[in-house]
Amino acid sequence: MNERACQVVEVEPDVMLTQRGYRLLTHLGYHYIFEKSSHDRRTEFWRCRRRYICKARLHTKNGIVIKVMNSHSH
Numbered sequence: 371m372n373e374r375a376c377q378v379v380e381v382e383p384d385v386m387l388t389q390r391g392y393r394l395l396t397h398l399g400y401h402y403i404f405e406k407s408s409h410d411r412r413t414e415f416w417r418c419r420r421r422y423i424c425k426a427r428l429h430t431k432n433g434i435v436i437k438v439m440n441s442h443s444h
C-alpha cells in the first residue's frame with residue numbers, strides 16, 4: 371500500500387447540487403460548501419460543511435482542486 375499524501379491537489383472533485391440548492395463538493399471524504407467565486411469567476415472558494423467547528427477551506431480553479439487550506443478538526 372502506498373502512503374497517501376496528506377494533501378492531494380489537482381484532482382477533479384465531485385460536485386453535486388443539494389436539494390436546498392447549494393453546491394456540495396466532495397474531496398478525500400470531506401464535504402465542502404460553495405462560498406464564493408473570484409472576480410474572474412475562474413477560482414472558486416469552498417469551506418468545510420462543518421464550518422462551525424472546522425476551519426478547512428478549499429480552492430478550485432476551472433473545476434480542479436488547486437489548494438487545501440487548514441486541516442480538518444473532525
Ligand SMILES: [Zn+2]
Pocket residue numbers: 400418419420424425426441442443444
Ligand atoms: Zn472539516
